[in-house]
Amino acid sequence: MNSQHTTEFNIRPQFKHKFRSAEARPLIEKVVNDALAARDHSDLAKTIADKCKEALKDLKKDARYKFMVQVTVGQNNGQGFRSASRHFWDEDTDDVVHFSAVTDQKFVLVVAYAIYMY
DSSP states (O other): OOOOOOOOOOSSOOGGGSOOHHHHHHHHHHHHHHHHHSSOOTTHHHHHHHHHHHHHHTTOOOTTEEEEEEEEEEEOSSOOOOOOOOOOOOTTTOEEEEEEEEOSSEEEEEEEEEEEOO
């Protein structure tokens, strides 16, 4: 008996399992707004980063997606703030989400990366 074994290796997620920043942005916005509304602001950046990462995982996208969340929290004294980044990645599968919020006392910048691991 001659049996053939074929191995299939997908280097792209199925269309319905691709990460979309438009789906993730409202989740990140809710996490940030809830965290800013809470009275306890100790370890605010870590709390926001952890909750954003969990919210991104809850989207149930392809299991090969890895998420990195960077959160910057600062005191709002009317100063300017600039942030930039450059990436070398696959534009078809990888994506980034930006969200910023400003209150009278603080500013928060969240940058979340979704990287598809081949």
